[in-house]
Structure formats: structure tokens, C-alpha cells
Amino acid sequence: MTLSGKIITEIGVHATAEKWFNLFATQLHHVQNLTDTIHGTRLHHGEDWHHNDSIKHWTYVIDGKVTTCHESIESVDEEKKTITYKIFGEDIEHRFKGFKAIFEAIDKENGGAIVKWTIEYERLGEEVDPPYGYLEYLHKSTRDIDGHLLKA
Template sequence: MAISGKISVEVAIKVEASKFFHILKKEFHNIQNICERVHGANLHEGDDWHHTDSVKHWTCLIDGKVITCKEKIEAIDEEKKSLSYKLFDGDVGQNYKVFEVNFQVTETNNECSLVKWTIEYEKINEDAKTPYAYLEFLEKGTKEVDDHLHKA
């Protein structure tokens, strides 16, 4: 069984890449009002949700279980419409030494886009599960945000 790895999922969405990127870059604090599996989010450190020095505390439903973790933006690339996050502490910290989530959205055609989520992880030990449930959480959340933006 692998201790570290990389898994990813691609999700087609019905909105422009710039709209989707904007909500994750500038309105991340609203995700808890859009996605049913996000039970709560608070700014833990810092005074700006969207700054690389800030730490957020999340409570989410993943694989039928309420989990908590902290998250920090590691990198923002506006040109490539990508963000990198580091998740730690809480349930994530109990199972993984490294847990990085990378996101990129690209235009596919007129007003449609493709969102790619990649999780890079290193397990604490071989008993920790490969984080497929986290990938499913991101996929479902992407569809919820897409539906929200498509209705707006």
C-alpha cells in the first residue's frame, strides 16, 4: 500500500472559468452558504479570507462523517486560474503528514469550463485511507458552486 500519492478528478461546469475562479479566489467565505456538505468555516488567523497568510478552520461532511481541519492558501496564479491549498490539523492531521489540494479551471468552449482538482498526500501510516472521499467532496462541491453560479 502506498504511503504517498496523487489523485485527481476533472469536472465539467456550465459557467465561464473566470466566474468560477473568482468565487474561490474572492468569495471563498461564501462556500459554506453554497455547499451543503460545508457545515462551517471561520477565519482562524489573519484578517483576510483570501490572503496566503490567513488560516481558515473548516467543518465539513466527508464520507458521512463530520470532519474538521485548517486550510491555508499556498499559491494563487491568476493567469492560469489556479489555487493551491494546504490542509492540516483536525481529522486531516490525524491521518496525513502532507495534504495539498490544487485547483485549476480552464475554458473548454463558449461559457463552459473544466475544473481539475488534485490532492497530493502523504499518509501518517499505511492504515490511513487514500483520500478518495475528499476528492468526491470536492467534485460534489464543484457541481454545487456551478449550479449556484449558473442560476445567478
């Protein structure tokens, strides 16, 4: 069995791809107020939430358990409305050698958008399950956030 993998979920949302990308590219600190799956986040290192050198500390719920990690932005592609996040430290490093979450917002022709989340990971051993709980977390969070973006 391979220790590296990639899992993907695509979620149809009502808000536009532009609204979604703007939230994650320029207002990431607000996400904690839009879903109950995130207990809190703070800037751990750096002065700007959206600079590649900045590190954020997140507390959230995965598989019913409060979990913590650090996150930094690895890359942003404004044209493709894609952001790659490196997830590391704390609870992540006990199970994964590498972990990335890739956000992409794609406009639909008939309005709304598709939010595509890709998780790329490398497990520390075969006894570590693939991070399916993270897909559930991202799916629920995306649904919660979409409701707030529609009101904005």
C-alpha cells in the first residue's frame, strides 16, 4: 500500500467563484466566524494573514475531535482562483510527513460555482488512515461558509 495519496471533493455552491476566492485570498481570518467546525485561528508568525511567510495556528474539529495545526500559503494563482496551503505541526505531524490542502473556485455557466478541495498527503506509516475526515470537515465548512457569502 502506498503512503502518498490525493483525495478530492467538489462542492456546488451558490456564491460566485470570485466571492469564494476573495474570502480565502484576502479575508481568511473571517473564516473562523462563518462555520462551527473551526474553533479559532490566530496569526502565529508574521504580520499579514495572506503573506506566504506568515504562519497561522488553527483549532478545528476532525472526526469529532478538536485538532490543531499550523498553516502557511504555498502559492496563489489569481487567474485560476487557486490557493495551495501547506498544513503542518501539532496534530498533523504525528500522522503525516506531508500535507497540503488546495482550494480552487470554478465558475459555473448557470451561476454559482464549484469549490474544489484537493488534499495531497504522505502518511507516516500504513497504520495511519488516509485523511478522509478532513474532506468531511472541508465539505461541512464549505456549506456553512456558502450560506454566509450569499448574505454578503
